[in-house]
Structures are given as C-alpha cells and as structure tokens.
Amino acid sequence: xxAYLVRRLLALVPLVFGITAITFALLVLAPGDPVLFLIPPExxxxxxxxxxxxxxxxxxxxxxxxxxxxxELFTGRLRSFSDRRPTTHQVAEALPTTLILTATxxxxxxxxxxxxxxxxxxxxxxxxxxSATLFSLLGISLPTFWFGLVLIYIFTEQLGLLPASGIRxxxxxxYSPLVIWRYLVMxxxxxxxxxxxxxxxYARSSLLDALSQDYVRVARSKGLAERAVLFKHVARNSLLxxxxxxxxxxxxxLSGSVIVESIFALPGLGRLAVSAALSRDYPMVLTxxxxxxxxxxxxxxxxxxxYLYLDPRIRHG
Amino acid sequence: xxxxxxxVLLAFLLAVAGAGAAPAGGEAQAQxxxxxxxxxxxxxxxxxxxxxxxxxxxxxxxxxxxxxxxAVGRLAARYPVSPDGKTYLVTLRxxxxxxxxxxxxxxxxASYELYLHPKYPxxxxxxxxxxxxxxxKAGKAPSVTGITVVNxxxxxxxxxxxxxxxxxxxxxxxxxxxKAIAGIDVSRLQESAFTRQPIGAGPYRLADWRERESIxxxxxxxxxxxxxxxxxxxxxxxxxxxxxxxELRAGxxxxxxxxxxxxRSFQRDAQVxxxxxxxxxxxxxxxxxxxxxxQDVRVRQAMALAINRPExxxxxxxxLGTVAQSPIHPSLWQYDKxxxxxxxxxxxxxxxxxxxxxxPGPDGVLQKGGQxxxxxxxxxxxxxxxxxxxLIQQYxxxxxxxxxxxxxxxxxxxxxxxxPGGPIELVGIAWFNxxxxxxxxxxxxxxxxxxxARTIGYSNPEMDKLLDEAILTRDRARQxxxxxxxxxxxxxxxxxxxxxxxxVIWGVRKRLALPGGVDSLRAFFGSIPRWTAR
Numbered sequence: 001x002x003a004y005l006v007r008r009l010l011a012l013v014p015l016v017f018g019i020t021a022i023t024f025a026l027l028v029l030a031p032g033d034p035v036l037f038l039i040p041p042e043x044x045x046x047x048x049x050x051x052x053x054x055x056x057x058x059x060x061x062x063x064x065x066x067x068x069x070x071x072e073l074f075t076g077r078l079r080s081f082s083d084r085r086p087t088t089h090q091v092a093e094a095l096p097t098t099l100i101l102t103a104t105x106x107x108x109x110x111x112x113x114x115x116x117x118x119x120x121x122x123x124x125x126x127x128x129x130x131s132a133t134l135f136s137l138l139g140i141s142l143p144t145f146w147f148g149l150v151l152i153y154i155f156t157e158q159l160g161l162l163p164a165s166g167i168r169x170x171x172x173x174x175y176s177p178l179v180i181w182r183y184l185v186m187x188x189x190x191x192x193x194x195x196x197x198x199x200x201x202y203a204r205s206s207l208l209d210a211l212s213q214d215y216v217r218v219a220r221s222k223g224l225a226e227r228a229v230l231f232k233h234v235a236r237n238s239l240l241x242x243x244x245x246x247x248x249x250x251x252x253x254l255s256g257s258v259i260v261e262s263i264f265a266l267p268g269l270g271r272l273a274v275s276a277a278l279s280r281d282y283p284m285v286l287t288x289x290x291x292x293x294x295x296x297x298x299x300x301x302x303x304x305x306x307y308l309y310l311d312p313r314i315r316h317g
Numbered sequence: 318x319x320x321x322x323x324x325v326l327l328a329f330l331l332a333v334a335g336a337g338a339a340p341a342g343g344e345a346q347a348q349x350x351x352x353x354x355x356x357x358x359x360x361x362x363x364x365x366x367x368x369x370x371x372x373x374x375x376x377x378x379x380x381x382x383x384x385x386x387x388a389v390g391r392l393a394a395r396y397p398v399s400p401d402g403k404t405y406l407v408t409l410r411x412x413x414x415x416x417x418x419x420x421x422x423x424x425x426x427a428s429y430e431l432y433l434h435p436k437y438p439x440x441x442x443x444x445x446x447x448x449x450x451x452x453x454k455a456g457k458a459p460s461v462t463g464i465t466v467v468n469x470x471x472x473x474x475x476x477x478x479x480x481x482x483x484x485x486x487x488x489x490x491x492x493x494x495x496k497a498i499a500g501i502d503v504s505r506l507q508e509s510a511f512t513r514q515p516i517g518a519g520p521y522r523l524a525d526w527r528e529r530e531s532i533x534x535x536x537x538x539x540x541x542x543x544x545x546x547x548x549x550x551x552x553x554x555x556x557x558x559x560x561x562x563x564e565l566r567a568g569x570x571x572x573x574x575x576x577x578x579x580x581r582s583f584q585r586d587a588q589v590x591x592x593x594x595x596x597x598x599x600x601x602x603x604x605x606x607x608x609x610x611x612q613d614v615r616v617r618q619a620m621a622l623a624i625n626r627p628e629x630x631x632x633x634x635x636x637l638g639t640v641a642q643s644p645i646h647p648s649l650w651q652y653d654k655x656x657x658x659x660x661x662x663x664x665x666x667x668x669x670x671x672x673x674x675x676x677p678g679p680d681g682v683l684q685k686g687g688q689x690x691x692x693x694x695x696x697x698x699x700x701x702x703x704x705x706x707x708l709i710q711q712y713x714x715x716x717x718x719x720x721x722x723x724x725x726x727x728x729x730x731x732x733x734x735x736x737p738g739g740p741i742e743l744v745g746i747a748w749f750n751x752x753x754x755x756x757x758x759x760x761x762x763x764x765x766x767x768x769x770a771r772t773i774g775y776s777n778p779e780m781d782k783l784l785d786e787a788i789l790t791r792d793r794a795r796q797x798x799x800x801x802x803x804x805x806x807x808x809x810x811x812x813x814x815x816x817x818x819x820x821v822i823w824g825v826r827k828r829l830a831l832p833g834g835v836d837s838l839r840a841f842f843g844s845i846p847r848w849t850a851r
Contacts (some may be wrong), residue, residue: 032728036736038438052438055504082358084507093528149559157563162565163568170551171525171533172348265555267529280728
C-alpha cells in the first residue's frame with residue numbers, strides 16, 4: 001500500500017511537468033505580448049520595452065524560460081508578471097475559497113444524490129424516479145450563469161435573504177463557517193446543480209445493477225430484512241462507481257468555478273486563472289494550471305484509495 | 318432517509334431566512350461599500366483607470382485644476398509663477414502624511430525624482446519639461462537641477478520653457494513621503510512593499526487590500542482638509558452587472574455602477590438615488606492611414622456621415638448618452654460647446670464617395686478602377702465593442718463599403734493588433750478621458766509622434782502645429798481658441814470617426830448624501846471624501 005502510494009505520488013512529477021509544458025507552449029503560441037500589457041498605451045512610445053522584457057526574463061530562449069519558471073515555481077520564488085509578488089501568495093489567497101466551495105458542493109451533491117438515487121432505484125419508474133429524471137434533465141440543461149442569476153434575483157434582490165457577492169462581510173477576514181455560510185449557499189447550489197444529475201443517474205443505475213445481482217436474491221431468500229439488504233449489501237457494492245464519478249467531477253467543479261466565482265464575486269482560483277490568462281501573466285497561468293492539475297490528480301488518487309477501502313478484493317501490488 | 322434529509326434542508330432554509338432578517342449593525346452606518354468592476358494591480362507605475370481612482374483617495378498633489386480650468390492649490394498654499402513663465406515658487410501648506418510625518422519640500426523633490434528615475438516605468442512625459450529632468454531620466458545627472466529645496470516649506474521648480482500646463486500636468490503628481498520611497502529599488506518597483514502599503518497625504522489611508530475581493534480605506538485624521546465624514550470606505554470587486562444591481566437593491570452595498578437597462582427601474586426605487594453623468598469613455602473607430610483607400614479625406618468623411626449615432630445610443634444604451642463629437646470630455650474647459658459634428662446623412666456620404674471616384678458596382682459594393690471597397694473591422698472582444706461593430710458594419714455596408722468584422726481577444730489586441738505596425742484596416746476602440754490631461758491625450762492620438770497616431774499611421778502637419786502652439790501660449794483665451802480649432806480639425810480631417818459617449822450611471826443608497834458637481838466617473842470617485850451619512 002505504502003509502495004503503491006509512493007509510486008503514484010512520484011508519477012505526479014512528470015505529469016505536472018507535462019501539463020505545464022503544454023500550457024506554456026499554448027501561451028507562447030497565442031498572440032499577445034505580455035510586456036505590452038504592463039505599459040499604459042500612451043507610454044508605449046517612450047517606455048523601454050527591451051528593459052521590461054529583460055526584467056521579466058523574456059529575452060531568453062523559450063525552453064530556458066520554461067525551465068527557469070518551473071524551478072522558481074517549485075521553490076516558491078516565481079513572481080507574477082503583473083504585480084511582481086510570488087505567485088504562491090496569490091494562490092494561497094485564492095485557494096481556500098475554491099476548496100471550500102468545492103467541498104460544500106461535493107457534500108451537498110452527495111447528500112442529495114444518494115437518497116434520490118436510492119429511492120429511484122428501489123422504486124424504479126415511480127413518482128420519485130420520474131421527477132428525478134425530469135429534474136436531472138433540467139439540471140443538465142440549465143446554464144450555470146442563468147441559474148445563478150435567478151437565485152440572486154430571488155434570494156437577494158426580491159427577498160433580501162442572502163448576500164450575492166463575496167465570501168464574507170466586506171472588511172472582515174478569515175473563513176469562519178458561522179459567517180461565511182450565508183455567502184456559500186447560492187454558489188454551492190449552482191455548483192451542485194451542475195453535477196447532481198450526473199451523480200444521481202450514475203448512482204441509480206449502479207444501484208439497479210446491484211439490486212438484480214444473485215447475492216441480493218440470496219440475502220432476501222435468507223429472510224434478511226429489506227433494510228439490511230439495501231444498506232448492508234446493495235449500498236456498499238454500488239457505491240464503488242459513485243466514488244469514481246465524484247473524483248472525476250472535480251475538474252468539472254474547478255472549471256465551473258470560473259463562472260460561479262464571477263457571478264458571486266468570489267475571490268477564488270477560477271477567476272485568478274482567467275484574469276492571468278487574459279493578461280498573459282505566464283507565471284500565474286503556469287502556477288494555477290499546476291495547482292489545478294495537482295488537485296485533479298490527487299482527487300483521482302483519493303478515489304483509488306477509496307476503492308481499496310470499499311472493495312477489499314482490489315489489491316494494489 | 319429522504320424524509321430526514323428533507324427535514325434537514327427545511328431547517329437549513331429556515332436558518333437562512335432567520336439570519337437574513339438580522340438588521341445591519343451600527344458598523345454598517347459608519348462605512349460605505351462601493352462596488353467596483355476591477356481592483357488595481359499596483360499603486361505605483363500603473364496607467365489603469367482604477368489605480369488613478371484609488372490614488373485620488375490616498376494621495377494628494379501640489380495642485381489641481383477645477384472644471385473651469387482654474388488652478389487650485391492642494392498641498393501648495395501659494396504657487397506664483399515668474400513673469401517669464403519658467404519658474405514656479407511653491408509654498409507648502411501645513412499637511413501631514415498618513416504616518417503622521419509632515420509634508421516637506423524634501424518629500425516633493427524625492428517624489429518627482431522617483432517619477433523621473435531612469436528606471437521608473439511610466440514617467441509622465443510632461444515632467445520632462447522640468448529643467449534637468451531629461452538628463453536625470455537618461456541617467457546623466459545625480460539629481461533634477463530644476464527642482465530646488467529652498468526651505469522645508471518652499472520648493473522651486475524651473476522649467477525648460479514657459480510651458481503653460483504646470484498646474485495641470487506637473488503639479489498633479491502624488492506627493493509621497495521621501496523616507497518611505499528612499500528604500501525602493503526602482504528597477505524592482507512592483508516588488509517593493511510600498512506599492513502594496515502606500516502612504517500618501519490624501520484623505521483616506523489604505524487599511525486593507527484583498528486581492529480580487531476588496532480594498533478598505535480608513536479616514537486619515539491628520540488630513541489637512543479635515544478628516545472625511547465617512548470613517549471607512551470599501552471598494553468591493555463585483556465583476557457581474559446583475560450581481561451589482563441585486564446587491565444594491567438589497568442594501569448589501571451602498572453604491573454601484575448600473576447598466577442602462579436598469580436605469581428606469583432604479584429611478585422608481587425609493588431607497589436608491591440615481592446619478593447620471595457624461596461617461597469618461599467614448600467610442601470611436603479609425604482607418605489605417607497607410608491604406609490607399611482611406612487616404613482620401615472624402616472617404617473618411619463619408620464614413621463619419623454614414624453612422625447613425627442616435628440610433629446606436631437608442632439601441633445599445635437606452636438613449637442614455639450623447640453623440641460623441643469631440644475627443645475632449647464635456648466637463649473640461651477645453652471642450653468646445655459650439656462644435657458642430659456629423660449628423661446621419663447616408664445620401665451625402667454616397668455623394669462624397671462618388672466625388673472621390675467610388676461608385677457602386679453590380680453587387681452594390683463600391684468600386685474604383687476595378688478595386689472593390691473592402692476592409693476588415695477589428696475590435697476588442699467585449700459586449701460593447703461587438704454590438705457597436707455590428708451596427709457600424711451595417712451602416713458602412715449601406716453606403717457600399719464591404720466591411721467584415723472580427724473580434725480580437727484582449728491580449729492579441731493590445732499586444733499585436735493595436736500597436737504601431739499592426740495589421741489594422743479599420744479598428745474599433747474606446748478612449749478613457751480624464752486619466753491624463755487633455756493635452757497629452759490629444760498628442761497621443763493625433764500628433765504624428767503620438768503612439769496612438771503612429772498605430773493608425775495618422776500624420777497631419779496642421780494638427781501637429783496646433784498641438785505645439787497650445788503649449789506655447791499661456792493665454793487661456795488663446796488656448797481655448799486653439800483647442801476649438803483642434804476639435805474642429807478632428808471633425809474635418811476625420812483621423813477617428815467618433816461615435817457615442819454613453820453616460821455613466823451610479824446607484825447610491827439614499828442613506829448616503831453626495832456633494833453636488835459630480836460630472837464624471839473620475840469626479841464620482843474624487844467626491845468620496847465629501848460623502849456623508851444621512
């Protein structure tokens with residue numbers, strides 16, 4: 001087990017290099033000179049472009065630039081082009097918001113999806129199942145930004161119940177759950193709506209699959225209470241694919257966070273990444289893609305470890 | 318199981334309702350939260366509009382100029398000029414920085430030497446009018462000879478020539494504490510702590526700065542003009558227009574910019590006052606003068622006549638704005654109120670094109686000697702630019718110009734496309750007024766050495782001469798006449814086709830009272846220290 005984990009973690013290193021190398025290549029290939037972003041248009045005539053370029057290290061060959069940026073990234077010395085602070089500072093400021101929102105969204109999705117899927121599977125084509133299907137379809141079809149704006153219109157503009165912007169009251173610090181939960185309700189609902197249908201459909205079909213297995217018939221014929229059949233035998237076996245899906249939904253949440261963070265003015269990683277890309281802040285783009293890549297890979301790793309726990313038959317040698 | 322989670326959800330929603338009903342405490346009364354669409358990246362060495370608004374709160378300068386063009390003393394109590402117009406003797410008033418230290422002549426000299434430092438990235442060109450400034454900037458002199466500390470409260474500026482915009486263009490630079498900026502490594506300006514924790518002599522002190530979230534200002538008790546009435550002001554970043562509207566209605570913020578579509582509904586809102594002023598941004602498009610088809614002035618005039626500006630305003634801005642005829646902001650004294658610009662006259666446009674030899678071909682597209690009138694209109698990707706581009710395309714096609722439109726992503730636009738030598742044919746863009754004094758705006762856009770003019774290849778000796786003359790005379794009436802001529806020439810020669818100036822609309826909760834005389838976006842931010850709570 002330990003050897004397996006070490007091997008998986010070591011495999012992260014080339015993966016992160018691969019992700020960032022491709023990102024860097026895309027950045028360089030895209031038109032747009034980062035240096036020109038740093039100089040107000042009316043001073044382009046007088047500003048010393050060559051000096052700017054030299055200070056950013058952009059007068060070196062591209063592979064050298066990439067290697068230098070990556071080594072600085074790993075030692076935490078990589079500085080953003082735009083504000084010249086270490087990129088890790090900004091990421092450290094943005095990451096909590098994104099992680100909290102991701103966690104609440106996953107938790108809400110899990111809390112809603114599993115009961116719905118359970119009822120749908122136990123009574124397939126019943127009222128709950130049909131409405132779940134309908135709402136799944138709706139949930140998949142609704143554009144995130146539209147749903148977010150509708151929530152804001154109802155809960156903020158009309159009812160005045162929830163704040164629509166930020167992660168905490170203006171001028172305060174920290175992430176105290178007692179304070180920030182009001183700011184998280186709507187973003188969490190929006191994020192959860194995007195992934196809930198997927199999870200419900202997967203969990204439902206996985207449960208149905210398990211329900212038709214021989215061991216369920218055996219359990220029932222032994223006279224086991226239906227409750228025990230469902231929770232002890234069916235649930236545990238059918239959770240396996242659900243865990244995989246949860247882990248695979250993380251990239252979806254991270255990319256969705258770009259939109260949700262804009263609508264609800266959340267200071268998270270999504271907006272940081274987008275503004276960095278738009279302003280050609282190469283170091284910041286590399287840092288955010290590396291972090292997002294790491295998060296995705298680690299979540300996949302966690303899913304695999306979750307497998308081990310849920311299914312003792314799986315052994316990683 | 319589903320029943321239990323339903324009960325949990327219900328309890329959750331009830332808790333939401335309960336918490337939402339809690340009234341705002343006394344704390345909220347003492348502060349104003351203003352929604353803003355972007356936060357500064359850095360305080361020093363930046364040309365961003367938002368940075369200049371933040372600077373208005375935390376910094377003060379020697380002089381300012383009011384809307385009528387009269388010089389106003391800020392940190393300067395007296396500022397007489399010698400008869401030859403070259404020497405300014407500035408006496409400082411008793412003022413202090415936010416760290417409590419007094420503002421002295423040493424601070425003035427150190428601040429200007431920072432802006433003129435060989436490695437300072439964004440030196441305002443007007444500062445090079447100071448004697449010895451060019452040598453200092455070039456690294457050939459240890460200090461600027463034209464700035465002398467006479468005594469702790471008096472500083473003398475000597476200019477190279479009787480440059481008439483000392484109060485507008487030179488005296489308006491922020492004065493910073495010499496001690497704090499002495500430690501700055503100018504070649505690594507952005508990495509210095511000072512750009513994140515600035516100290517100024519303005520009415521508000523920067524108390525807290527959260528990336529992509531907010532900037533909090535606290536009233537500076539030692540401000541020479543008296544501490545502002547609101548102890549705390551927060552600029553809160555909210556990128557989405559609809560979110561700003563909802564937060565303003567719910568009272569979660571005190572002021573925010575609102576889109577034209579929401580203007581009328583806010584006029585009926587009992588809690589929110591609406592402030593509508595001429596926008597600081599006006600839109601224009603320009604041809605590339607290196608292309609032969611645009612070199613005939615009649616073709617450019619025809620383009621200007623083909624545009625239905627009132628319809629653009631109606632269709633895109635709910636009629637909340639004005640037709641742009643002048644590149645100068647209407648709140649300034651240089652603006653010519655009697656200027657007669659272009660109306661919508663496609664018939665006259667076609668006539669001018671015919672005079673220039675362009676006649677409609679079989680497909681309706683203009684032709685001249687076998688050449689079709691075809692051009693690509695590139696614009697900065699974004700809602701406003703795109704909507705305008707589509708209308709302009711339609712207007713130009715109506716007079717026979719075959720125009721394709723193309724959105725260009727921001728990085729590409731400023732990095733490659735809208736730069737001298739870029740592949741421009743027609744380009745649609747906007748200009749922010751009031752960030753820089755009008756003289757430097759005009760020079761940048763219309764003087765043949767300006768970077769904007771070079772980008773589109775515009776050069777007109779008459780324009781160059783007028784712009785040079787405007788800085789050689791110190792007679793206000795003469796200056797006014799020259800600026801009127803410059804604005805007239807922009808209309809006749811059509812270096813840019815000016816289109817619309819949408820109004821800026823702010824919603825402000827009525828618990829706040831704003832002073833009168835706010836006539837631009839910049840003035841709105843500048844008025845914050847004079848806001849009071851009702």
